[in-house]
Amino acid sequence: MPSKNDNLRKRKLIQENGDKQGIRRKIHEKHNNKANQNAGLVTSFLCLVATVTILIIFFSVYTDSLHPIVDQIATQLGYSEKQYGAIIDAGSTGSRVLAFEFHKAYLDGRLVLDNELFRELKPGLSSLTPDKGAEQITRLLKEAKDFIPAEYRRKTPIALKATAGLRLLGAAKSEAILEKIREVFAQSGFLINDDSVEIMDGTDEGIFSWFTVNYLSNRLTSRNTAAALDLGGGSTQVTYELNENLPSYKEYIHTVPVLNSELNVFTNSYLGLGLMALRHAVITYQKADNQTSFASECINPIIKDKVWTYQNIDYLVSGKENKNQASNPENPEVNFDLCVESVKRQVMPLLKPKPIKLQEHVINAFSYYYDRAIEVGLVDPYLGGENTVADFSKKAREVCATANADQPFMCLDLVYISVLLQDGFGLKPQTNIKLYKKIRGHEVSWALGCFFQNYNILQQKMKRVAGVN
Structure with a gap:
């Protein structure tokens, strides 16, 4: 039989084992509680991420989709507030009035473009006398008055901004024209x-x-804004977002207010690289005083004494014989390589500074880029479209190899565009170029951006006056 001491030892061992199991159970429970606590934190974090994601999606939908719905309801209930504006674009080849009808968004007061007017009269002011120029602008103002209701006109900002045509005309002549227009x-x-004209x-x-x-394009709040290439008659502009701290580019980078933020934008206007100015420079290269008759290597040999008017001067333009084509006189064509060199000779010295990192952006090109593209069938004249830089170069070769008296300058114009894009701006042949006259049914023109500047200045003045009172 076990002794009393043996029983005592046995009970003591059982108690110690129970204590050890209790300790182990407590340690296990502690680990479980900590694991549960960590799991709860992870769950909370995941819920937070999910909530933020949902809010981002919600506000994205709110911005893009909810505004129109709310505005439509507000309009039906009679709460819509209208705003009008007008800009006259006095370009080198013609003057255009663009008048805009907006409504103020009910939720945040932003201006939403609803309708617009576009009318054009030719020629440009630089080709007219001061009196004739004033008559042209009076006709365009009449168009704006027909578009803008009488009760809104007194609070409708309007401006005339002249571009390269008057810049190239000279201070005295251009100011005489502008003074007449100020009277109108x-x-x-x-x-x-004071700055309206x-x-x-x-x-x-x-x-x-x-x-x-x-x-x-609804890209002002996008991480990838689009680049804008504008080819006018007297100058060409290149503008795109650029966040680079380069001393040599400092004067070309501007801070632009956009909605509730600011963006750094590179822009440069290359005076003399507009389509007509470049055409004139190539055709009249090394001209003598008072010379008005020229033969150009970029004009097909079938063209003889074609009258072309530039800045009120009539020129007689002919094509040069292609000495490399003596074996095929029945199909005269331009010496393409010689034409390219003639264009580069005029372009490259004026292209300073060259744009950098333009390739990284979606590129929109308009004005003469678009006009020439539709005239040779590169894009649909109503819908616009996309082409590569190589498409322009290929079409230039085709046109230069075809005798066409109906488009005597098309070879030169297309060679210039392809040289400008590839050699001047450094774009690769496969780079896509968006070519549109309209986006969402509205004209692609600097006039709309100009209106917004005028409108913002007006709003700031009104706030200052209200503060004084």
Whole structure:
């Protein structure tokens, strides 16, 4: 039989084992509690991430989709507030009035473009006398008055901004034209100020075009805004977002207010690289005093004494014989390589500074880029479209190899565009170029961006006046 001591030892061992199991159980429970606590933190974090994601999606939908729904309901209930504006684009080849009808978004007061007017009269102011120029602008103002209801005109800002045509005309002649137009504006009944009629700086022209493209494309709040290439008659502008701290580019980078933020934008206006100015430079290369008759290597040999008017001077333009084509006289064509060299000779010295990192952006090109593209069938004249830089080069070769008296300058114009894009701007042959006259039914023009600047200045003045009172 076990002794009393043996029983005592046995009970003690059982108690010690129970204590050890209790300790182990407590340690296990502690680990479980900690694991549960960690799991709870992970769950909370995942819930937070999910909530933030849902909010981001919600506000994205809110911005893009809810505004129109709320505005439509507000309009039906009679709460819509209208705003009108007008800009006259006095370009080198013609003057255009663009008038805009907006409504103010019910939720945040932003301006939403609803309708617009576009009318054009030719030639440009630089080809007219001061009196004739004033008559042309009076006709365009009449178009704006027909579009804008009478009760809104007194609070509708309007401006005329002249571009490269008047810049190239000279200060005395251009100012005489503008002074006559100021007299017309003073009697217009629209809202004007001291800067309503002026020659626009090329920097503003580029920034306004860029703003218009991105406003109409809904890209102003995007991480990848689009680049804007504008090819006019006297100059060309290149504008795109660029966040680079380069001393040599400092004067070309501007901070642009966009909605509730600011963006750094590169822009430059290359005076003399507009389509007509470049055409004139190539055709009249090494001209003598008072010479008005020229033969150009970029014009097909079938063209003889074609009259071309530039800045009120009539030129007689003919094509040069292609000495490399003596074996095929029945199909005269331009010496393509010689033409390319002639164009490069005029372009490259004026292209300073060259754009950098333009390739990284979606690229929208308009004005003469678009016009020439539709005239040779590269894009649909109503819908626009996309082409590569190589498409322009290929089409230039085709046109230069075809005798066409109906388009005597098309070879030169297309060679210039392809040289400008590839050699000048450094774009690769496979780079896509978006070519549109309209985006979402609205004209692609610097005029819309210009209106927004005028409107913002007006709003700031009104706030200052209200603060004084």
